[in-house]
Amino acid sequence: MKQTKFSPSLRKITESKLFFPTLTLALILLFDLITVPNFFSIQIRNGNLYGSLIDIFRNASAVMLLSIGMTLVIATGGVDLSVGAVMAIAASVAALLMNPYVLATELPPHLMKLINDPQFTYQPLWIVIIVTLIVATICGLWNGLLVAYVRIQPMVATLILMIAGRGIAQLITNGVRIQIFYEPYAFIGQGWKILPFSLYLVAFVFVIAWIITRRTAIGLFIESVGINFRSSYFSGIDEKKIKLLAYSFCGLCAGIAGLVASSNIKTSDAYNIGMTLELDAILAVVIGGTVMGIGGRFSLLASLIGAVVIQAITTSMYAIGVQAFALQAIKGLVVIFVILLYSEQVRGFIRKLTVQKEAKP
Amino acid sequence: MADKDTSDLLISMRGINKAFPGVQALENVDFDLRYGEIHALMGGNGAGKSTLIKVLTGVERPDSGKILLLGKEVSVKSPQHAQSLGISTVYQEINLCPNLTVAENILIGREPMKWGSIHWKKLNTQAKEILLRILGIDIDVTRTLGSYSVAIQQMVAIARSLEIEFAKILILDEPTSSLSTHETEQLFGVMRKLKSEGVGIIFITHFIDQVYKISDRITVIRNGTLVGTFDTSTLSRMELITKMIGRSITVLDEMLKTKAETVKHIRGENVLQARELGQTGEIEPFDLDLHAGEVVGLAGLMGSGRTEAASLLFGLETPDSGSLTIAGKRVEKFSPNASIKRGLVLSPEDRKAAGIVDDLSVRENIILAMQAGQGWFKYISRQKQEEIADKYIHLLDIATPSADQIVKNLSGGNQQKVILARWLATNPQVLILDEPTRGIDVGTKAEIQKLVLSLAEDGKACIFISSELEEVMRCSHRIAVLCDRKKVAEYSGEVDQNVIMHSMAGEL
Ligand SMILES: Nc1ncnc2c1ncn2[C@@H]1O[C@H](COP(=O)(O)OP(=O)(O)OP(=O)(O)O)[C@@H](O)[C@H]1O
Numbered sequence: 001m002k003q004t005k006f007s008p009s010l011r012k013i014t015e016s017k018l019f020f021p022t023l024t025l026a027l028i029l030l031f032d033l034i035t036v037p038n039f040f041s042i043q044i045r046n047g048n049l050y051g052s053l054i055d056i057f058r059n060a061s062a063v064m065l066l067s068i069g070m071t072l073v074i075a076t077g078g079v080d081l082s083v084g085a086v087m088a089i090a091a092s093v094a095a096l097l098m099n100p101y102v103l104a105t106e107l108p109p110h111l112m113k114l115i116n117d118p119q120f121t122y123q124p125l126w127i128v129i130i131v132t133l134i135v136a137t138i139c140g141l142w143n144g145l146l147v148a149y150v151r152i153q154p155m156v157a158t159l160i161l162m163i164a165g166r167g168i169a170q171l172i173t174n175g176v177r178i179q180i181f182y183e184p185y186a187f188i189g190q191g192w193k194i195l196p197f198s199l200y201l202v203a204f205v206f207v208i209a210w211i212i213t214r215r216t217a218i219g220l221f222i223e224s225v226g227i228n229f230r231s232s233y234f235s236g237i238d239e240k241k242i243k244l245l246a247y248s249f250c251g252l253c254a255g256i257a258g259l260v261a262s263s264n265i266k267t268s269d270a271y272n273i274g275m276t277l278e279l280d281a282i283l284a285v286v287i288g289g290t291v292m293g294i295g296g297r298f299s300l301l302a303s304l305i306g307a308v309v310i311q312a313i314t315t316s317m318y319a320i321g322v323q324a325f326a327l328q329a330i331k332g333l334v335v336i337f338v339i340l341l342y343s344e345q346v347r348g349f350i351r352k353l354t355v356q357k358e359a360k361p
Numbered sequence: 362m363a364d365k366d367t368s369d370l371l372i373s374m375r376g377i378n379k380a381f382p383g384v385q386a387l388e389n390v391d392f393d394l395r396y397g398e399i400h401a402l403m404g405g406n407g408a409g410k411s412t413l414i415k416v417l418t419g420v421e422r423p424d425s426g427k428i429l430l431l432g433k434e435v436s437v438k439s440p441q442h443a444q445s446l447g448i449s450t451v452y453q454e455i456n457l458c459p460n461l462t463v464a465e466n467i468l469i470g471r472e473p474m475k476w477g478s479i480h481w482k483k484l485n486t487q488a489k490e491i492l493l494r495i496l497g498i499d500i501d502v503t504r505t506l507g508s509y510s511v512a513i514q515q516m517v518a519i520a521r522s523l524e525i526e527f528a529k530i531l532i533l534d535e536p537t538s539s540l541s542t543h544e545t546e547q548l549f550g551v552m553r554k555l556k557s558e559g560v561g562i563i564f565i566t567h568f569i570d571q572v573y574k575i576s577d578r579i580t581v582i583r584n585g586t587l588v589g590t591f592d593t594s595t596l597s598r599m600e601l602i603t604k605m606i607g608r609s610i611t612v613l614d615e616m617l618k619t620k621a622e623t624v625k626h627i628r629g630e631n632v633l634q635a636r637e638l639g640q641t642g643e644i645e646p647f648d649l650d651l652h653a654g655e656v657v658g659l660a661g662l663m664g665s666g667r668t669e670a671a672s673l674l675f676g677l678e679t680p681d682s683g684s685l686t687i688a689g690k691r692v693e694k695f696s697p698n699a700s701i702k703r704g705l706v707l708s709p710e711d712r713k714a715a716g717i718v719d720d721l722s723v724r725e726n727i728i729l730a731m732q733a734g735q736g737w738f739k740y741i742s743r744q745k746q747e748e749i750a751d752k753y754i755h756l757l758d759i760a761t762p763s764a765d766q767i768v769k770n771l772s773g774g775n776q777q778k779v780i781l782a783r784w785l786a787t788n789p790q791v792l793i794l795d796e797p798t799r800g801i802d803v804g805t806k807a808e809i810q811k812l813v814l815s816l817a818e819d820g821k822a823c824i825f826i827s828s829e830l831e832e833v834m835r836c837s838h839r840i841a842v843l844c845d846r847k848k849v850a851e852y853s854g855e856v857d858q859n860v861i862m863h864s865m866a867g868e869l
């Protein structure tokens with residue numbers, strides 16, 4: 001076979017999954033640089049960093065967490081519509097574990113006092129977190145069972161929990177919106193240690209997910225199952241267990257996102273927490289270049305950038321005074337733009353440009 | 362050549378160039394097709410045959426060069442455009458819809474209508490009639506295409522392409538790779554008839570015999586460049602092979618010499634023992650023994666149950682009768698994963714649906730089963746992966762610019778080699794090879810047959826399945842014959858080919 005010079009430079013960059021999300025983010029930030037004064041200014045207070053840029057990342061943290069789990073699910077060729085609802089369930093579980101007295105109809109005064117005591121928690125924080133995350137993981141496991149073993153289409157299987165989930169969240173708290181007064185809990189979403197604490201959480205989950213997928217064979221198997229589950233099965237990959245793992249992990253990520261979100265607004269609001277965030281998470285993954293409905297190759301980092309892109313759009317639109325309703329339309333435009341970017345035609349065009357450049361240096 | 366009068370030609374391709382990243386797939390290739398001729402396009406795996414077809418039918422755009430159709434220059438924009446120009450094509454990789462029924466696949470876009478909606482009954486009878494008339498096969502056309510074997514799928518694709526009226530040009534890219542002699546003969550009959558009507562046919566195959574049986578002219582390409590166009594009657598087989606592989610024909614000599622009988626063969630201990638193993642509706646209970654150092658061939662016509670038997674042995678299906686003992690241990694858990702761990706592997710016949718993982722790299726495809734055998738956590742290091750991939754790329758002569766090439770960018774035959782590499786890499790004790798040489802060129806085919814025999818010499822056991830009886834006979838120490846989903850006979854030692862053929866047809 002004749003081999004031409006395999007010049008990787010330009011092509012490698014444009015074919016990389018990071019290329020388009022990063023480019024999009026750069027364009028948005030460039031837009032901000034021009035239109036919004038002081039957008040990039042960062043203040044230091046008490047050794048912590050504050051500013052619009054930091055806010056973008058902080059506000060993106062819930063979607064970033066969701067997008068990590070969602071990436072794995074979409075890579076297997078599925079989707080998880082229930083993550084928003086699972087966030088709500090997680091919030092309810094956490095709130096209840098910290099303060100079950102809220103639900104009591106009658107309380108002796110010494111307990112009554114505890115209800116809004118910022119230092120009181122019924123269960124220690126670590127138990128609250130662990131139990132909440134176990135519940136969220138079980139939610140994911142349930143989805144995984146339906147998809148992998150009962151063989152229900154992912155969209156339908158996870159729709160069940162998406163619809164039922166918020167009801168379950170209400171049931172857990174007996175229909176009450178529990179306010180969370182416990183001070184240390186607020187640190188999860190609002191704490192600051194040079195950077196917002198939630199960003200460390202994102203980084204931690206990202207690193208864990210990266211190690212699981214790229215330092216073991218799991219990432220390869222997820223991609224393989226997404227691309228061709230039959231070939232994967234023939235090759236001895238336990239396709240069902242791989243799916244189960246992906247959905248469970250997605251549930252876990254939703255649980256963590258639920259902790260962050262409820263700690264941010266200090267309540268367990270079953271009808272607000274995580275509302276429509278499943279769509280943002282899916283969008284983030286799609287912007288990150290993992291193909292919805294087909295799966296296969298994925299990049300966790302690209303999905304994270306995708307999540308930031310979504311938040312950056314929101315923040316910049318608000319910064320220039322766009323109304324909330326117009327924002328939805330603009331998001332829609334971005335979706336179209338992204339889908340166009342990934343279409344075969346545009347891809348082929350870009351490929352052609354880079355090939356020609358390489359052929360005639 | 363360029364100044365030659367081209368008006369009597371159906372197609373004339375001039376100076377075609379096509380490069381992919383890392384590969385110059387076609388370099389200044391000329392190709393002509395006359396009225397009423399069958400023109401064979403020959404070349405080794407990765408020579409550029411399919412690419413030339415894709416350029417002609419608008420799947421790929423050439424980097425330079427021109428295409429004249431009936432003397433007029435055309436720029437073919439898409440496969441649909443090619444079709445409207447009178448070019449009907451069967452591509453190497455079957456591109457029909459596995460989820461639709463056979464009938465729908467044949468008549469899609471040309472469905473018979475009744476009161477503004479599809480006339481289903483007519484659709485089905487028409488499709489059935491077409492299959493019977495063209496290829497002489499009678500199957501249930503209301504089943505989904507995906508539920509049928511590769512051979513049937515291939516025939517459906519052929520039937521579909523032949524049903525297009527007004528086609529002036531018919532292109533068949535390896536249409537016979539999984540057909541048996543009978544269906545191939547049927548196809549040839551249709552081709553001859555079309556030829557007499559003035560249709561020009563481009564025919565790609567790796568079967569030398571078929572080329573000599575049917576073609577008028579032969580064009581050979583090698584490594585993307587044109588070797589030449591020859592009249593079939595003036596070109597000897599040896600010359601043709603030499604032109605294709607670019608070296609002398611010692612390989613072919615060897616191929617003819619390497620026979621199972623000539624290889625030193627020590628029959629070792631029993632490694633696989635099937636007793637009354639069967640699955641209702643798929644394969645009737647059968648007995649089979651396999652010993653270390655032995656190659657057992659499975660012969661049978663299409664639909665005889667070869668693939669079904671292999672599926673049971675590999676644990677793709679759970680048998681509902683009988684027992685299976687591998688290496689002295691009775692099998693309780695039937696799954697591919699468990700089989701791989703036991704050292705038993707199956708290289709499936711359906712390369713596209715059950716073989717390659719097309720968006721993964723060559724390297725990842727090669728180590729996939731090995732990794733699955735080792736589990737999730739014992740990840741094979743990148744360096745080790747590269748070593749393994751390089752070893753098999755070298756051993757099987759896989760044409761790829763690098764181990765990191767996405768496997769779907771490889772030529773059909775080279776994809777097949779990647780699948781073989783995947784199974785060899787697991788270092789199995791028992792290999793079941795279902796059509797391992799499908800779409801593989803003459804030179805490499807001989808290499809693979811040699812490889813199978815040398816594996817047996819090393820004490821491995823092998824079950825060899827092929828629709829090509831000669832190949833089965835050459836490679837096997839023993840041959841089991843299946844007919845109508847039943848094992849009907851077993852032969853060892855010198856057997857006459859005719860005996861086996863009769864037995865395959867159920868006449869013994
Ligand atoms: N889309 C693609 N991207 C990159 N390389 C490609 C692509 N398609 C084909 N090639 C390369 O072009 C060369 C010619 O491939 P082609 O499929 O034409 O071979 P072929 O002669 O049909 O071989 P076979 O007998 O195995 O089918 C091969 O080296 C292949 O790897």
Ligand SMILES: [Mg+2]
Nearest residue numbers: 411453772773
């Ligand atoms: Mg080909």
